[in-house]
Amino acid sequence: MGVDSPLDLQNVRSIISDVSGHPRISRTERAILELLVSEGELFGLQLVERSRGVLKRGTVYVTLGRMQEKGFVESRTEPPAPGAIGLPRRLYRPTAYGVGVFRAWSRAARAIARLQPHEA
Amino acid sequence: MAVGDALHRIGRNLCSCDLCGRVLEPVIADLQHEYEHADGAAERFFALLGGYAAFWRSFGWCLARDAAARESRRYLGSASVAFLIVVGTLALSEILFLHTLQGVRNVVLRVLSWIPYLSYIGWSARINTATLTFGLPLAMLPALLYATRRRGIITPSAALLAIALGTILTTASSGWIAPAVVRWSVVAERDRFVVALGGRRQVPPIDFDGCPDCRAWPDVIRGARAPLKHRYPGYPTYVAPEDRGLPAWYRSVLRERLLLIVFAILAGLIGWRLGLALERRQADDDGVFRTRDDGGRRVVVVGEDGED
Numbered sequence: 001m002g003v004d005s006p007l008d009l010q011n012v013r014s015i016i017s018d019v020s021g022h023p024r025i026s027r028t029e030r031a032i033l034e035l036l037v038s039e040g041e042l043f044g045l046q047l048v049e050r051s052r053g054v055l056k057r058g059t060v061y062v063t064l065g066r067m068q069e070k071g072f073v074e075s076r077t078e079p080p081a082p083g084a085i086g087l088p089r090r091l092y093r094p095t096a097y098g099v100g101v102f103r104a105w106s107r108a109a110r111a112i113a114r115l116q117p118h119e120a
Numbered sequence: 121m122a123v124g125d126a127l128h129r130i131g132r133n134l135c136s137c138d139l140c141g142r143v144l145e146p147v148i149a150d151l152q153h154e155y156e157h158a159d160g161a162a163e164r165f166f167a168l169l170g171g172y173a174a175f176w177r178s179f180g181w182c183l184a185r186d187a188a189a190r191e192s193r194r195y196l197g198s199a200s201v202a203f204l205i206v207v208g209t210l211a212l213s214e215i216l217f218l219h220t221l222q223g224v225r226n227v228v229l230r231v232l233s234w235i236p237y238l239s240y241i242g243w244s245a246r247i248n249t250a251t252l253t254f255g256l257p258l259a260m261l262p263a264l265l266y267a268t269r270r271r272g273i274i275t276p277s278a279a280l281l282a283i284a285l286g287t288i289l290t291t292a293s294s295g296w297i298a299p300a301v302v303r304w305s306v307v308a309e310r311d312r313f314v315v316a317l318g319g320r321r322q323v324p325p326i327d328f329d330g331c332p333d334c335r336a337w338p339d340v341i342r343g344a345r346a347p348l349k350h351r352y353p354g355y356p357t358y359v360a361p362e363d364r365g366l367p368a369w370y371r372s373v374l375r376e377r378l379l380l381i382v383f384a385i386l387a388g389l390i391g392w393r394l395g396l397a398l399e400r401r402q403a404d405d406d407g408v409f410r411t412r413d414d415g416g417r418r419v420v421v422v423g424e425d426g427e428d
Binding site: 043059085086 | 122123124128139142143144145146147148149150152153154156170173174177178181
């Protein structure tokens with residue numbers, strides 16, 4: 001994961017108050033971005049396998065399609081292998097914008113977690 | 121034919137190109153890849169199972185997404201307007217020709233009785249349910265034809281949604297609303313009769329069991345499956361003449377209502393496909409686009425230069 005800059009309470013407040021008009025990422029989208037940011041280019045099925053149950057095979061491409069619409073990820077078809085039949089599979093990688101949004105959300109989530117009361 | 125080719129054809133024909141390429145084709149590609157690299161029959165079976173389940177789940181999402189798109193909503197709006205106009209015109213015709221002047225009504229009913237199946241419409245028309253029963257499925261054809269012509273070539277999910285909604289309306293109208301109108305007519309007629317008698321004679325209560333057309337869907341289904349009725353306790357094997365043909369009558373009403381649903385679906389499909397054919401022909405004539413066969417796949421070619 002990239003280098004995180006420390007956030008003070010003022011920064012967290014501004015992120016929370018601005019979030020309604022800004023790009024939102026769901027838990028599934030966050031899981032996909034996390035995998036793509038840490039592992040690079042992946043196929044849809046590889047994402048499902050490496051997510052340890054967070055992503056489902058029936059919905060991963062729906063989420064990836066939505067993320068493509070939002071500009072979080074981009075895709076390309078795999079180079080055709082000699083003798084392969086059927087449709088080419090699709091490889092996904094995060095865009096610079098997707099990486100930026102993911103890091104901002106991660107920082108915000110960690111800062112919010114720090115604000116919560118801790119039990120002794 | 122490779123594994124998943126049929127799924128690919130379904131997706132290409134029923135979903136928008138964008139969603140098919142972005143969501144469905146990767147699912148099918150995974151299915152084909154897994155199947156190709158599976159060791160043994162069991163692994164191939166599980167590859168198929170997982171791939172098919174993933175496809176249908178994604179396909180449902182694509183259909184819903186296409187149906188909720190702005191173009192689809194406009195299509196539904198056009199279809200609804202045309203549907204209401206046709207149903208309104210039919211209702212007005214029914215009122216004018218069958219419920220206004222006795223002379224005109226007699227002529228229309230006589231004409232209807234000459235034509236084999238239309239005699240049934242004549243019977244419905246006597247009790248104000250011809251439009252409710254036959255008008256709604258009939259209106260599906262012009263409604264979808266008009267909407268397709270007006271909105272152009274759109275994703276099929278909008279047309280399929282319109283057909284589904286029309287079919288639900290037909291089911292409700294022929295199976296619940298029309299029987300309620302028949303019941304209301306029968307009760308009103310009996311009440312008028314009782315008033316005309318002025319209490320001089322005892323009028324028996326109405327036996328709705330003997331009138332399948334007054335019955336809603338659940339009662340008609342129950343009536344069609346019910347055993348023959350023995351209404352006299354002292355004669356356990358005796359069936360009164362008026363009860364003998366009752367289950368068959370219920371079955372015939374059930375069959376007619378099911379046929380109306382089939383008719384509604386067919387009318388909608390014909391209206392949609394006819395609209396598409398006319399729209400394509402006009403687009404071809406205008407030189408907006410042409411289609412060519414590209415290895416078994418119809419490709420739309422835009423403009424005179426053949427730019428894809």
